[in-house]
Amino acid sequence: MPWVLSSQMEHLSSSPSQRQCEQSAFSFYCAVREQLPVWLLEDMRTMEVFCWEDGHPRAFLPSKALLYALVHDHQDYARYLLHRYSVSALRASRCSFCCCRSSDAPHLSVAVRYNRLSILRMIVETLRDCEVQSEWQDYLERCGGCSHVADSGKTAVQLAVELSRPDCLLLLLIHGAQADCLDAALQRLVSCDPMERPHAQRCLDFLLLFMPKPLAQQRLQQEPQHWQSLLGNEVFSWLCGQAPPPLLLQSLRCLARSGPDQISALPNFLQPHCWQ
Incomplete structure (x- = not known):
């Protein structure tokens, strides 16, 4: 348990062997945290580190x-x-x-x-x-x-x-x-939080790009004016099944499937948020 301090381990462990396994795992966790070289970490994992499972020490997988x-x-x-x-x-x-x-x-x-x-x-x-x-x-x-x-x-x-x-x-x-x-x-x-809203908006945009088809959302129909202001009239109408998807959205749906860098590399005026 790498998130447990070594001074606390003896209170959680019931045997010297189990404490030794936990201490070796904690040491390995610290070595990874210190970004030690790969070869050294693998030497530690395969020769020095064990975990405690079913009452026995096991190799650290x-x-x-x-x-x-x-x-x-x-x-x-x-x-x-x-x-x-x-x-x-x-x-x-x-x-x-x-x-x-x-x-x-x-x-x-x-x-x-x-x-x-x-x-x-x-x-x-x-x-x-x-x-x-x-x-x-x-x-x-x-x-x-x-x-x-x-x-x-x-x-x-x-x-x-x-x-x-x-x-x-x-x-x-x-x-x-x-x-x-x-x-x-x-x-x-x-x-x-308002500071996170751009990221939340981008998550929504990406979901819209990969949705096979929109599903009528009761949430949207309960507060139509509020959601229209957040999503834009075209996207709102599409999600409610009242209109086809915006042309730019249809184009970006094809582009998004070709790779993650394709969308990120677009200029700002072609990013998903501009279909709103």
């Missing part, structure tokens, strides 16, 4: 090391782990607080929560290289987190919307994640 790399944005180490172990580095590991597995897709959730865009790109590219396409698309739709953590039951897309992470969201959508949380994006737009 690459999947847990990748979580540490995500938390501290150690991009070189994340790149090595994904290149060396491929999708096996993305397997869920046991939660430190309970007996269940920590998550079906913990790495996606951690990447989004900490806004680690570079490592998230490495992860989705690793998934894309899977031989079976349905497997990596299914991985993108899995929910992260045990029942006692904040991300429980949320997909990476849902988390990106709730935290206003537009760049992470676009990357996930381009690689096949479903744009299925429009209602959450609308709620976020009206409830977020």
Whole structure:
């Protein structure tokens, strides 16, 4: 448990062997935090670091090391782990607080929560290289987190919307994640801090680019004037099923599917917000 101070570990551990495992894991966590070289971290992980599972010390898996790399944005180490172990580095590991597995897709959730865009790109590219396409698309739709953590039951897309992470969201959508949380994006737009509103607006814009078709939103119909002012008349009418999508929106929907850099590279007057 790297987030527990070493002075507190003996109160949480029941045996000398378990305390030793926790201390070695904590030392490894600190080494990743200090951005030590990859070769040194791998030597530590394979020869010195253990975790405690089912009453026995176990080898410290690459999947847990990748979580540490995500938390501290150690991009070189994340790149090595994904290149060396491929999708096996993305397997869920046991939660430190309970007996269940920590998550079906913990790495996606951690990447989004900490806004680690570079490592998230490495992860989705690793998934894309899977031989079976349905497997990596299914991985993108899995929910992260045990029942006692904040991300429980949320997909990476849902988390990106709730935290206003537009760049992470676009990357996930381009690689096949479903744009299925429009209602959450609308709620976020009206409830977020004014400083975060541009990011929340951009998340909504990206969802609109990847939605297969608009669904009538009761929220919009309850306060039509308010939502018209936020979304613009054309987008509002389209979402309510009263008009076709704006021409610029249709064009950007085609462009967005060709790669994340295509949208970001557009001049400001062609960015998604200008269809409003």
